[in-house]
Amino acid sequence: MAECHPVGFQWVMEAKARGATVIHVDPRFSRTSALADLHVPLRAGTDIVLLGAIVNHVLSTGKDFRDYVLHYTNAATIVSEEFADTEDLDGIFSGLIADERRYDPASWSYAGAPTPAAAGARAWPTGARGGTAETDPTLSHPRCVFQILRRHFSRYTPEMVEEVCGIPREHFAKLCAALVENSGRERTTAFCYAVGWTQHTVGVQYIRTAAILQLLLGNIGRPGGGIIALRGHASIQGSTDIPTLFDLLPGYLPMPQAGAHDSLSAYVASFVPEKGYWADARAYTVSLLKAWWGDAARAENDFCFDYLPRLTGSHGTYETVLAQLAGECRGYFLVGENPAVGSANGRLQRLAMAKLDWLVVRDFSLIESATWWKDGPEIETGELSTEEIATEVFFFPAAAHTEKDGSFTNTQRMLQWHHAAVVPSGDRRSDLWFYYHLGRRIRDKLAGSTDERDRPVLDLTWDYPTHGPLEEPSAEAVLAEINGTDADGNPLASFGALAADGSTSCGCWIYAGVYAGGVNQAARRRPGREQGHLAPEWGWAWPANRRVLYNRASADPEGHPWSGRKALVWWDSDTGRWTGHDVPDFPATTPPGATPPEGARGAGALGGDDAFTMQADGKAWLFAPSGLVDGPLPAHYEPQDSPFANRLYAQLHNPVRQVLRRRESRYGPDPGAPGSEVFPYVATTYRLTEHHTAGGMSRWVPYLSELQPEMFCEVSPQLAAERGLTHGGYATIVSPRAAIEARVLVTERMRPLTVQGRPCHQVGLPYHFGPNGLVTGDAANELAGLSLDPNVHIQEVKAFTVDIVPGRRPRGPALLALVDDYQRRADLSDETGTAP
Amino acid sequence: MVPEASFTSYYGRPVINAPVWRSPEVPGYLFLGGLAGTSSLLAAGAALTGRPGLRRGAALGAASAIGLSGVALVADLGRPERFANMLRVFKVTSPMSVGSWLLTAYGPAAGLAALADVAGILPRTRRAATLTAGALGPAIATYTAVLLADTAVPAWHEGHRELPFVFAGSAATAGAGLGLLVAARPENAPARRLALAGTICELVAANVMVHRLGLLAAPYRNGRAGRLMRQGEAFTLVGLAGSLLAGRSRTLGVLAGAALLGASACTRFGIFEAGMASARDPRDTVVPQRERLERRGLGDRAVASGTGAPGSDGAR
Amino acid sequence: MTETTARAPRRVSFSLLERGDPADATGYRAHLERVGFFTDTSVCIGCKACEVACKEWNGVPDDGFRLTGMSFDNTGGLSGNTWRHVAFVETHAPAADAGDGELRWLMASDVCKHCTHAACLDVCPTGALIRTEFGTVVVQDDVCNGCGYCVPACPFGVIGRREHDGRAFKCTLCYDRLRAGMLPACAQTCPTDSIQFGPLDDLRMRAERRLRELQDAGVSSARLYGEDPEDGIGGAGAFFLLLDEPEVYGLPPDPVVTTRDLPCLWAHAAVAAAGLVATALTCFFGRRR
């Protein structure tokens, strides 16, 4: 966190100064470790074992926060008889359809009460709807979630942690003690994570494990608690809320699926629960359609629902690359992203771009993704030749944030408006300008068309006011559309006012209220020092300017704060309302002890202790009966490329992870298989404080470039000795797919671990470098393969196997020969490692 | 002495910033200043004692040397066009400022003396100028010792008591050398005597200095500086011997003069290089300071420290 | 910052090593309280924001793009082109410390010390270097002629001459910002408050408190550096809390302003010059052989 969120880290330092214990779990000793009270190095890719063992510790010592667990989680809920755990099936859950590489999640349901998830795979599980799940408040029923959990995590022991993660038992004991002592009524513990946890083939389950632990300890929805995602770019959160993502519509509404969602009703019915805020999803959807298609969207035509394109599977960025290679996808916009360096397996990215008809790059400088056709690594190796590449490339210089109005949503879900300071010069334009005017031109070109397929384009509401000499569209007008309006055209104050009858319009329901009263709430800047620590009048957080989600859980079932020190919201019996420091995340007048009336729907169906208001059952899920595609509980699986066998189960990998069968993305041999010794080390990739991601915003900036001027790798003195690497010299790092070179930093900060009785050396690789810019180096992502988490299709770049040898890598075709040679020695084929 | 093992540094990087002064400009400037100063002194003596040959030669030598030294000085400035800023203020705390003012008085005097002498005009002005230059000459010859010693460069600063004498000796050596070059018997007798005094002073002072420097003697003994210092001593001895015999032969006189000039130049260049070397070596800064702290009882040796990263050892 | 008027009328001092507020001795009638930095390296996260913010504000050129291999330090040290420099030291906790023998990564942001007795300032022949009304030391780039004297004079290796430009540069303690009532750029940006700016007296108190806190927590290696007005430079205007010996961070253990010895130096030079005169006289007027 000190490395990648340095200014956020000031609050950690503040907490530390007040006596908080800071623990850093990371394979490397980083700047964060330097300031932590305890650094726990572990083998990359094994956190589920560590977290699972803490879960086990909490459960087996009875240290869970029982009142919290009982009321706010699904611990008491009884799970279907058909469910079989990894304990029963040696590492897989019931429902695996191995040859389709997927699970049928039906058997994971609550007994007699299938329940749709609030996120992820949203569809209702098969089975009868409407049942109420049975519960056992004594938590003793063998099929209640609590008991399932106990059994499931019982094999996650301190010994296992030592064996798998390489964390000595004393370290583990310290960690457990610190967590448990810092949880309960009076104290809370927070977990902060980022891509060290997500970029794995089981990334989502990492977070799930942490969620289970935090729920057991009562650390969610409370001040100083939570699982805090330290997200990436300035508006990565915003680009998820208003998603430039294939599977979502604004506000986490799912994109419709081909076959299943041919009408609005079928669509809504497929995922909308009876209870909680999601129950009103029809209103959110209709309002979105109204925002996009205005008067054209009417009840008679299903509000233009049919205008939406449908999914036929996963169409994530890596699938897109495959579609490009197949010649299916022919035009590509890169709008502030540099996949030639930043995405896994840069070579595949560039080979795919070479198949395009046209490519549009909008960026500040000539990043690698804009110039690969003349100076990419494949030109050097001879795999591609410039003259043969038919792709047309357009480079548009982008305006910077200083040159445009707009809002970013930060990692706290807070929107902050930035005001244009100057007008961009030359051809520099905002992306708002680009898309608005591109849309305008396309509409002009299609004007008068009677082709049904052009209707969605022509019916779009696309009349934003423009200003200034450049005809810059008004970002505030767009924000107002996102916020939405009521039947009279007035800005909405909150999503509660949305209707399903077409009378309201709203571009993103969770953002409703950001323009309340016609005022840009995201631009509010009442100085922090003039406000309490939540600073509610600075910017605007979705939903409803709420700063802590699920804050109902900060009070006990009776509505009193669990502790005075940790008060956040509470029930005020005098006024009959929820009140407190934050905007309560609960129907304001539902009393703590309320039981919902029969037949109630939506928010009205929430009971007084249903603190998790987005959940269909009002409870936080220790066990996820739906929503995840790779199991209702986390289980440790080895990374796709790993030198170690899975000590927990016979099943080596996540059976439903996504893999390719392609020459460019071959995987390493299974641990212990012949050839596995060819790639004996674990590599992990990461960031440096001084650079930014794929380098577009740092490798062209002299003041940042001078601070980390060249690609390097970090190795321990022991590994350096083993391989004859010299400090300051060069090393060549070879993965099953590629070879790169890097300067060597020999440092004790890289510590060899003992895993399964043998030494485990890890190689650290910053991933910011590439061939263009002021400072250069081989890109770490050349080494990475395409093995993805099946839930969110994220690539595994935090743990893979490599070999490392002294000296620079060969140039030209000899580089390919080197990799071929390694592949031959390891006996790799396109099939290696791809079994479920 | 602090044991070897406990010397630590930051990756062997120097603690102080080494002078940015270039060679040969700056050591040349030091040498030429010494040469000019003593030459003026000789010229004045010659004027007072009626040795016109020596007077003219020395005055001309002084003027040329100081002229050249001015060029060397300006050449070394980062912003030569701002040379005049040297006279913006007068600072006793700055030997360079003091030197600049000295030069401002001395330079014209030396120039005038030489000009008048060569042209054979304005005898009274010439006499006044020669005596003025003669009076300022010793200051010109020695202030540069203060200039060097008033820095954080260990090999210079720690030698600050002896350095003026080394410089005075070396200036005398150079002046005498010039005297021997420009004047023949019998006018060169004072130069021969001065050679004797100068070389002895230079040898003794330099040896005392280096000896007293302890650890910091190393920069004077090793490397380029060491070679220059040894070469200087050799020249000194040759010059000394030559000057003792110079009464007999003009050729020997000229040779001795050249050797003496060489000796003085080597010493100044050597001292310059020794300073540069010691500035670059963190040990020269750290160890004496550590010892000093220890003597005051402030050493904090309880803390074992070391920069763990490879290549961080500053051991020489 | 408050105007200190109580101490007027000012004493005009000529002494080289005056005590008290250095702005007094340099002609400022109604000057401001002396300000400086307390850099608490125990909370430094080595982010180098201070280096960047300084360069942005002051338009300092980059220092070249070289990987040094010195941990994460690639600017190497203070110079004309780097006025804040973050050192990275990979070491182990001392045996006596709380974290006995553990790997430590020390980070420390170094800067000009704005010495009470500033050698650079003393030796500058042009008056380019001056003491300001804040008690800080700045180079005036419109005056400096690049003589380079300040460079080896500084006992900390702070000031440097910029190639191509020829003038000497160093931290100005953001003189122009102070005059506008703003924080120095580096202090303003420092995420963890490792760089604290303020009146020197306040800072000394804060530093003492922090030192006690750390020592009570078992960090026996914590010590202050440069805060003592009795030290060889009369106390630094920018002082530090360190977790190891100064030289480990590249700082001199016992810095001394060289001008402290200047009277002695001038005396020796005078004797030497007199000796030269005497010798010459003897040579001319002594008994002829």
Added chain:
Amino acid sequence: MPGTVRSWPVLRQWRRDPSARGVAARSARTGDRVARTRDVDRVAKSVCPYCAVGCGQDIYVKGGRIVQIEGDADSPVSRGRLCPKGAATLQLTTGENRLSKVLYRRPHASAFEELDLDTAMDMVADRVVATRRATFAWEDEGRRVRRTMGIASLGGATLDNEENYLMKKLYTALGALQIENQARI
């Protein structure tokens, strides 16, 4: 005495600053120095463009040019602080390594050429229309899909919400659904 002589510091120094280490040696320019942010025309309130912490930035504008960017002390997120990246924002946005011209590479060409912005926009609009037309599908394996798999887009996390919104809206109307951003990676 003429003014230039009178302002000669060596004459001034004897009055108040005999050692010439302070007020006497001060140049007129030094005497006038003050932060360039003091007399700006405008301060635009902004947010750091790098990471999701969302630190506040103040952008100082003078004569239509940005003269300084620094942390906004009012921000409860950052309290005026910026990390090295945030602190380098001035150089990022005003540095000489940012391009300002549209560039175009023809098929098989070995270099970029400059292209007029208007022409470029029109060409891209043409490409979109043509590719969409050529690749539009109403059905996939008998299921209605109403889409084009011919056009994809990547990026969004560095952009504003409003920009992402227009992108998603336009692409969806066009039937393009391979719309992705950094959230995936």
